[in-house]
Amino acid sequence: MQSLIKYLNSFMPLSKAAKEALVGICKELQFKKNSDIQPIGHTCKTIYFLKKGLARIYYFKNDIDITESFSFENHLVVRYESLFTGRPSKKAIQVLEDSDLIAIDANQLFKLYSKFPELESVFARVFEAAHVETINRIESIQFHTAEERYKALLKEAPDVIKRVPLKYIASYLGITPVSLSRIRGQK
Amino acid sequence: MQSLIKYLNSFMPLSKAAKEALVGICKELQFKKNSDIQPIGHTCKTIYFLKKGLARIYYFKNDIDITESFSFENHLVVRYESLFTGRPSKKAIQVLEDSDLIAIDANQLFKLYSKFPELESVFARVFEAAHVETINRIESIQFHTAEERYKALLKEAPDVIKRVPLKYIASYLGITPVSLSRIRGQK
DNA sequence: GTAATTTCTTATCATATGATAAGTAGTTCC
DNA sequence: GGAACTACTTATCATATGATAAGAAATTAC
Numbered sequence: 001m002q003s004l005i006k007y008l009n010s011f012m013p014l015s016k017a018a019k020e021a022l023v024g025i026c027k028e029l030q031f032k033k034n035s036d037i038q039p040i041g042h043t044c045k046t047i048y049f050l051k052k053g054l055a056r057i058y059y060f061k062n063d064i065d066i067t068e069s070f071s072f073e074n075h076l077v078v079r080y081e082s083l084f085t086g087r088p089s090k091k092a093i094q095v096l097e098d099s100d101l102i103a104i105d106a107n108q109l110f111k112l113y114s115k116f117p118e119l120e121s122v123f124a125r126v127f128e129a130a131h132v133e134t135i136n137r138i139e140s141i142q143f144h145t146a147e148e149r150y151k152a153l154l155k156e157a158p159d160v161i162k163r164v165p166l167k168y169i170a171s172y173l174g175i176t177p178v179s180l181s182r183i184r185g186q187k
Numbered sequence: 188m189q190s191l192i193k194y195l196n197s198f199m200p201l202s203k204a205a206k207e208a209l210v211g212i213c214k215e216l217q218f219k220k221n222s223d224i225q226p227i228g229h230t231c232k233t234i235y236f237l238k239k240g241l242a243r244i245y246y247f248k249n250d251i252d253i254t255e256s257f258s259f260e261n262h263l264v265v266r267y268e269s270l271f272t273g274r275p276s277k278k279a280i281q282v283l284e285d286s287d288l289i290a291i292d293a294n295q296l297f298k299l300y301s302k303f304p305e306l307e308s309v310f311a312r313v314f315e316a317a318h319v320e321t322i323n324r325i326e327s328i329q330f331h332t333a334e335e336r337y338k339a340l341l342k343e344a345p346d347v348i349k350r351v352p353l354k355y356i357a358s359y360l361g362i363t364p365v366s367l368s369r370i371r372g373q374k
Numbered sequence: 375g376t377a378a379t380t381t382c383t384t385a386t387c388a389t390a391t392g393a394t395a396a397g398t399a400g401t402t403c404c
Numbered sequence: 405g406g407a408a409c410t411a412c413t414t415a416t417c418a419t420a421t422g423a424t425a426a427g428a429a430a431t432t433a434c
Contacts, residue, residue, distance in 0.1 A: 061330055068325075081322045084315040117304045124311045128271040131318040134325065135268045138255075141328050142361040143248055146391075166412065174329040179391055181413050333421075353382065366421055368383050381430065389422075394415100401410070 004049045011125040018116040025108040031095045038093045044082035053099025059091040067172040146175045191236045198312040205303040212295040218282045225280045231269035240286020246278040254359040333362045
């Protein structure tokens with residue numbers, strides 16, 4: 001649990017009472033490599049924190065598996081578009097390695113907000129940071145070639161290449177696995 | 188001011204006291220067509236609400252003018268990536284028609300949060316909705332052709348085509364003006 | 375109202391990526 | 405440890421978009 005608290009503290013220091021209330025609504029979970037921790041069609045009511053391991057959010061577009069995002073240790077995994085709208089998600093969360101997660105029940109969290117406004121504040125900060133990342137991703141997708149995006153990913157998260165099958169990286173970059181192979185091949 | 192209140196109320200009803208506090212930190216402004224209301228390099232400390240008119244957020248990439256987004260009447264115009272990080276924005280806000288805006292001073296707003304948690308809540312909802320839009324935009328950019336994106340835009344916001352120069356629409360769609368012309372031309 | 379400027383279109387050629395297919399390498403399963 | 409499966413690479417061909425250029429249309433300025 002300490003890793004989650006540390007993560008939140010980096011956004012905003014929390015009172016002991018708030019931390020304890022939060023811990024009270026968290027559960028620790030383990031998942032085996034390649035298993036879905038939330039299926040497609042399920043409404044997102046859980047905020048996951050990845051203690052150990054590696055996860056991705058994915059969906060199917062015309063029967064093609066598309067990776068929307070990767071999440072690494074000590075980061076959240078959330079399908080925001082479902083959590084914020086209350087609608088079923090078209091996306092699933094899958095772990096790509098044996099992983100340890102902390103699950104925060106979102107409804108219980110939102111109920112704590114009135115008693116602990118600092119919890120609302122800290123999660124607002126966390127979500128804002130995710131929003132900024134999403135905005136930056138648009139620029140990257142729209143105005144860089146696939147090759148530039150691949151190289152940027154290598155730089156930002158060199159781990160990805162070692163730990164994630166290339167086919168998932170390809171769809172994350174918005175290209176086919178064949179095209180990614182070609183980019184890697186030339187050099 | 189009524190239009191802003193109405194907008195916020197659609198996310199969450201607000202107490203009279205909160206509304207009054209909010210109105211106290213707002214200013215009404217007019218801008219002439221094509222003028223920048225916030226320049227590139229300025230840190231975003233203002234949340235704008237577009238009462239009348241039309242605006243875009245844009246920046247330069249290798250000397251090319253890129254439109255990041257359009258905003259229409261009764262919606263916010265915010266450079267979130269600057270507001271949330273406190274860093275200077277590489278983007279500017281420009282009105283594309285004579286426009287009336289309401290400017291909310293962000294620092295004053297954030298200070299009101301402790302006295303009026305409902306203001307923090309309602310703006311959290313507003314920002315979440317913007318976040319969801321951004322997530323959906325990624326899917327649109329990454330997995331639809333320029334032609335599909337253009338048609339989707341026509342459907343979503345038929346006004347755009349009438350009110351916005353095509354060159355701005357082209358960069359918003361992630362293509363050159365020449366390419367947009369071609370798409371419009373074929374049919 | 376004409377000239378100057380800006381915006382949009384059309385054409386040509388170059389190039390990056392997609393689709394398909396076939397082969398190689400690596401992994402998993404019994 | 406061999407068979408079956410999955411992941412990755414390489415090759416060929418088709419296509420959408422970019423770059424450049426030139427002209428038409430629309431807008432703005434005087």
